[in-house]
Amino acid sequence: MAWQALADEAAIQEEEALGVQIGSHDIAICRLDGQIYAIHNICTHQYARLSDGYIEDGCIECPLHQGRFEIKTGAACGAPVSGTLRVYPVKVEEGKVWVELGD
Amino acid sequence: MSRIQHIVIVGAGQAGARAAQALRAADTDLQITLIGEETAPPYERPALSKAVLLGEASPDSALVETSTYWSTQRIDLRTGVRVEAIAPHEGYVQLADGSRLQGDQFLLTTGSRVRPLPCAPTPRAGVYYLRTLDDCARLSTEMQAGRSMVIIGGGFIGLEVASSACARGMQVSVLEREATLLARALPAALADQIAQLHRAKGVTLHTHAQVSSIEPTEDGLGVSAVRLTDGTRIAAEVVVIGIGIIPNTELAEAAGAQSADGVVVDAYGRTTVSGLWAAGDVTNHPNAVLGRRVRLESWQNAQNQAITVAQNMLLANPVAYAEVPWFWSDQHGVNIQVAGAWEPTAQTVWRGAPNAERALAFALVEGRVVCAVALNQGAEIRFAKKLIESKRVVSAEQLADPTLKLKELLAGPPSTSTH
Numbered sequence: 001m002a003w004q005a006l007a008d009e010a011a012i013q014e015e016e017a018l019g020v021q022i023g024s025h026d027i028a029i030c031r032l033d034g035q036i037y038a039i040h041n042i043c044t045h046q047y048a049r050l051s052d053g054y055i056e057d058g059c060i061e062c063p064l065h066q067g068r069f070e071i072k073t074g075a076a077c078g079a080p081v082s083g084t085l086r087v088y089p090v091k092v093e094e095g096k097v098w099v100e101l102g103d
Numbered sequence: 104m105s106r107i108q109h110i111v112i113v114g115a116g117q118a119g120a121r122a123a124q125a126l127r128a129a130d131t132d133l134q135i136t137l138i139g140e141e142t143a144p145p146y147e148r149p150a151l152s153k154a155v156l157l158g159e160a161s162p163d164s165a166l167v168e169t170s171t172y173w174s175t176q177r178i179d180l181r182t183g184v185r186v187e188a189i190a191p192h193e194g195y196v197q198l199a200d201g202s203r204l205q206g207d208q209f210l211l212t213t214g215s216r217v218r219p220l221p222c223a224p225t226p227r228a229g230v231y232y233l234r235t236l237d238d239c240a241r242l243s244t245e246m247q248a249g250r251s252m253v254i255i256g257g258g259f260i261g262l263e264v265a266s267s268a269c270a271r272g273m274q275v276s277v278l279e280r281e282a283t284l285l286a287r288a289l290p291a292a293l294a295d296q297i298a299q300l301h302r303a304k305g306v307t308l309h310t311h312a313q314v315s316s317i318e319p320t321e322d323g324l325g326v327s328a329v330r331l332t333d334g335t336r337i338a339a340e341v342v343v344i345g346i347g348i349i350p351n352t353e354l355a356e357a358a359g360a361q362s363a364d365g366v367v368v369d370a371y372g373r374t375t376v377s378g379l380w381a382a383g384d385v386t387n388h389p390n391a392v393l394g395r396r397v398r399l400e401s402w403q404n405a406q407n408q409a410i411t412v413a414q415n416m417l418l419a420n421p422v423a424y425a426e427v428p429w430f431w432s433d434q435h436g437v438n439i440q441v442a443g444a445w446e447p448t449a450q451t452v453w454r455g456a457p458n459a460e461r462a463l464a465f466a467l468v469e470g471r472v473v474c475a476v477a478l479n480q481g482a483e484i485r486f487a488k489k490l491i492e493s494k495r496v497v498s499a500e501q502l503a504d505p506t507l508k509l510k511e512l513l514a515g516p517p518s519t520s521t522h
Contacts, residue, residue, distance in 0.1 A: 044130030
C-alpha cells in the first residue's frame with residue numbers, strides 16, 4: 001500500500017498518540033521531542049491499543065498492564081511484555097503525516 | 104565488609120528471578136544461586152487465573168525467561184530443591200538432602216502459599232486451590248462447558264476464575280463470606296458494579312455465605328455440593344477455593360528474623376538478621392507513599408521490590424523501595440486497576456458516572472489523592488499514580504471534571520483549596 005497520509009500533523013500533541021486503523025494495520029502515531037513516529041498499535045502481551053496508553057521517557061505504555069515499548073525502535077522495555085513491535089517509516093509533508101505501510 | 108562473592112536467593116518465583124537478573128546486571132562476576140522448591144523455572148502468576156487457565160496462552164508464556172536463559176546468564180538455578188534452614192551468620196543454607204550451600208549474603212523470596220479452608224485443607228478430587236502452574240494445569244482440565252463450579256471466596260482470584268469458567272461455558276457460583284465482594288479493596292459502588300458484571304454474565308453470587316462442608320459424591324471420587332452453615336446446599340462438580348494467601352515466613356523466623364504479617368524488612372529490604380534480606384510477597388515493608396507498613400500480593404511488588412533489594416545487597420548506600428502500590432485484574436473483558444490503597448473512610452470522588460464498563464474513582468484524604476480505582480481506564484491510572492506520589496492538594500471538583508485532563512492537573516499550579 002506504500003505511503004499513505006494517515007493524519008494531520010497538528011492533531012498529534014507532544015507525548016500523545018493517535019490510533020489509526022487502515023486495512024490490516026493498526027498504528028499508533030506518536031510525537032516525541034517534536035518528531036513524529038509510527039509504531040504497531042497492539043501490545044504483544046494481550047489485546048490492547050497502545051494509543052489508549054501513556055507516553056513517557058520515549059516509551060509508550062500499554063493501558064492494560066503497563067508494558068512499555070520504545071517508540072523509536074519498537075523494543076519491549078521489560079515485563080510483562082517482550083519482543084519488538086513493528087516500526088513504520090514516517091514523513092511529514094504539507095501538514096500531513098505519511099506512513100509507509102509496506103505489504 | 105569484604106567483597107560479596109556469592110549470593111544465595113531462596114525462592115525462585117517472580118521475585119527471586121528478577122532479583123537474580125538485577126544482581127547479574129550489577130555484577131558480572133558475582134556467583135548467584137537461585138533455589139526454588141517447585142520444579143518449573145521461574146514464572147509469573149497473573150495469567151494462571153486467566154489466559155493460561157483458559158488455554159489461550161501456553162504455560163511457557165508465563166515464564167519469566169526461557170528455561171535456557173538462566174545458564175547463559177551464569178545464574179545457578181536449582182529447581183525442585185527445598186531449603187530446610189538458613190544460617191546467615193554461619194554463611195550457609197541447608198538443603199533437604201542434608202547438604203549445605205555456602206553463601207555470603209542471602210535473599211529470601213519465598214513468597215506465599217494459599218490459605219487453607221479448614222474443612223478442605225488440601226486439594227482432593229474435585230477440590231482445587233490455584234497458586235502454581237501445576238494447580239492451573241489440573242484445574243484447567245476440569246473446566247468443561249456445562250459443568251458446575253462453586254468458587255469459595257469472592258476476592259480477585261476467585262472472581263478471575265469465575266470469569267474464566269464463564270468463558271468456558273460453565274455454571275458458576277461464587278460464595279463470599281462478607282456482605283459484599285471486594286469490600287476491602289474497592290469503593291462500595293464499584294464493588295457493586297463488579298458484582299453486577301458477574302451477574303450479567305450468569306454468575307450466581309452468594310454473600311454472607313459461610314461454608315460448613317464440601318460434600319463428596321457417593322462413590323467418594325469427586326464432589327457433589329458445597330454446604331453452607333445455614334443449611335443451603337449448592338451443587339458443584341468442581342470446587343475452587345480462593346480465600347487468600349499466607350506469607351512463607353518460616354525460614355526467616357527460624358533464622359531469628361522478626362515476622363509480623365510477613366517478614367519484617369526496612370525500606371531497603373533488610374530483615375532484622377544481618378546478612379539476610381527479603382523481597383516480594385513475603386515481606387512486610389514500609390511504604391513511604393502510604394506512610395505505613397504493607398504486605399503486598401502483587402506482580403508489581405514481586406518484580407520491583409525484588410530488583411531494588413537485590414541492587415541494595417551490593418550497594419554501600421542502599422536505595423529505599425517506595426512505589427505507589429498498583430495492581431490489575433481482568434474479569435469478563437473488563438480491566439480493573441487500583442493504584443494506592445483504598446481507604447473506606449476517605450472522601451470518594453467519581454470522575455463521570457460509573458458503570459460496569461467504565462468507571463474512575465479517587466479516594467481523597469485532606470485534599471490529597473491516596474487511591475484511584477479504574478474500570479477500563481488504565482491510562483488514567485498512570486496519572487493517578489503520579490497524583491498520589493506528588494501528594495499534591497487537588498479539589499474534588501477538579502478531579503470529578505472529565506473535561507479537565509489529569510495530566511493538566513499534575514502540571515498546573517498546586518491548588519490551595521481542599522474543598
